[in-house]
Amino acid sequence: MYFRYAKRLLTETDLRLLWKLAWNFGFKGMRAIGKHKRRLARGEFFPPFLYLSIINSCNLRCQGCWVDVAAKQEKIEIDALSRVIREANAQGNYFFGIVGGEPFMHGEILEIFRRHPDCYFQVFTNGHFITDDIAAQLRQCGNVTPLISVEGNEIISDQRRGGQSVLNHTMEGLRRCVENRVVTGVCTSVCKTNLEDLVCESWVDRLIELGVLYMWYHIYRPMGPDAAPELALSPEEQTRIRRFVVEMRVCKPIGIIDAYYDHDGQALCPAATGFTHHVSPWGDIEPCPIIQFAKESIYDKRALADVFNNSEYLRDFRDLAASTTRGCIVLERPDLLHELNVLHEARDTTARQSATRELCALVPRPSQASMAEPIPEKSWAYRFAKRHFFNDFGAYDAPRNPLQPSEVDG
Numbered sequence: 263m264y265f266r267y268a269k270r271l272l273t274e275t276d277l278r279l280l281w282k283l284a285w286n287f288g289f290k291g292m293r294a295i296g297k298h299k300r301r302l303a304r305g306e307f308f309p310p311f312l313y314l315s316i317i318n319s320c321n322l323r324c325q326g327c328w329v330d331v332a333a334k335q336e337k338i339e340i341d342a343l344s345r346v347i348r349e350a351n352a353q354g355n356y357f358f359g360i361v362g363g364e365p366f367m368h369g370e371i372l373e374i375f376r377r378h379p380d381c382y383f384q385v386f387t388n389g390h391f392i393t394d395d396i397a398a399q400l401r402q403c404g405n406v407t408p409l410i411s412v413e414g415n416e417i418i419s420d421q422r423r424g425g426q427s428v429l430n431h432t433m434e435g436l437r438r439c440v441e442n443r444v445v446t447g448v449c450t451s452v453c454k455t456n457l458e459d460l461v462c463e464s465w466v467d468r469l470i471e472l473g474v475l476y477m478w479y480h481i482y483r484p485m486g487p488d489a490a491p492e493l494a495l496s497p498e499e500q501t502r503i504r505r506f507v508v509e510m511r512v513c514k515p516i517g518i519i520d521a522y523y524d525h526d527g528q529a530l531c532p533a534a535t536g537f538t539h540h541v542s543p544w545g546d547i548e549p550c551p552i553i554q555f556a557k558e559s560i561y562d563k564r565a566l567a568d569v570f571n572n573s574e575y576l577r578d579f580r581d582l583a584a585s586t587t588r589g590c591i592v593l594e595r596p597d598l599l600h601e602l603n604v605l606h607e608a609r610d611t612t613a614r615q616s617a618t619r620e621l622c623a624l625v626p627r628p629s630q631a632s633m634a635e636p637i638p639e640k641s642w643a644y645r646f647a648k649r650h651f652f653n654d655f656g657a658y659d660a661p662r663n664p665l666q667p668s669e670v671d672g
Contacts, residue, residue: 389435589631
């Protein structure tokens with residue numbers, strides 16, 4: 263399998279793009295993790311990876327979407343984005359997840375990639391705005407991988423995403439990327455209506471046949487004004503996905519990403535571990551994309567390193583999440599997250615100003631920590647990578663609970 267995947271990487275994409283991936287993402291990513299570990303040992307903090315929501319606008323209206331896609335357009339201007347990227351570079355961070363809304367509705371998105379050729383960007387997109395010209399420019403930039411969202415078959419895609427012929431437009435964008443030999447991925451937010459169609463071997467085989475080089479399964483999280491909680495997965499279904507991913511990794515020549523488990527199959531939350539945080543289209547610095555509350559902004563008159571290192575709200579979020587569950591605190595204990603927001607007087611960062619009401623209305627649900635027993639990695643490559651570069655970084659080693667008085671306070 264490893265030989266077959268290596269052959270695909272060498273023959274199905276531009277070698278210059280493969281070098282950019284290996285150097286800008288691989289080598290620099292490993293170095294970023296090393297710097298992150300050394301910072302933690304000194305009692306300092308700056309996430310080794312950042313997710314940037316560069317615009318709120320989108321042409322679709324997905325179930326469970328927490329972004330104010332129908333509100334007046336808000337975007338992070340390119341000079342502000344460049345400042346954030348440069349300040350993150352100074353801390354060793356060279357990888358950025360570009361999120362929206364729909365990122366390709368940002369008129370200067372390609373200029374972002376051109377301005378920072380020493381960085382690597384992963385763009386979460388529905389693919390509808392990827393023309394042949396855009397795909398050709400992505401290849402020319404070389405430092406970007408589109409991660410194209412597929413949410414089900416033709417009928418389910420229209421239901422899930424609130425549009426017409428959604429899947430056809432998405433697959434056209436995917437085809438253009440592959441034909442231009444761009445490193446292309448496909449992601450899915452797995453829920454009740456697409457579980458059978460997309461968590462199966464035939465779907466993995468089809469993606470390989472199409473030229474997709476990696477895939478990513480997210481777990482559906484019922485959030486936002488149209489949460490659609492009936493789509494949420496049971497513990498058994500989440501276990502099924504984990505088992506499927508572990509099995510496919512040892513037999514299919516395609517990369518399969520997950521963000522919820524370490525090498526031993528122990529659940530984790532990337533925001534709780536400090537692996538990544540999120541910047542909203544309004545510049546608010548949030549724990550993760552689905553938690554739309556903040557105390558700080560990229561527009562604060564402080565260096566970004568100072569903001570991250572001294573944010574009591576982000577620090578207390580990490581401690582609270584880690585002391586509560588190895589899963590997702592938003593799903594399991596939304597009440598505690600609300601208490602933390604009240605304690606810090608964190609502001610609602612949505613345009614609709616209803617995030618607090620939505621959070622309080624959430625019913626506790628199982629998350630990735632709900633499996634009866636951990637399912638360890640079978641692939642030696644994934645096991646090695648996760649052991650050294652994607653783990654909990656000690657976050658779950660007896661963290662304090664900021665909602666309870668400490669012995670010193672007492």
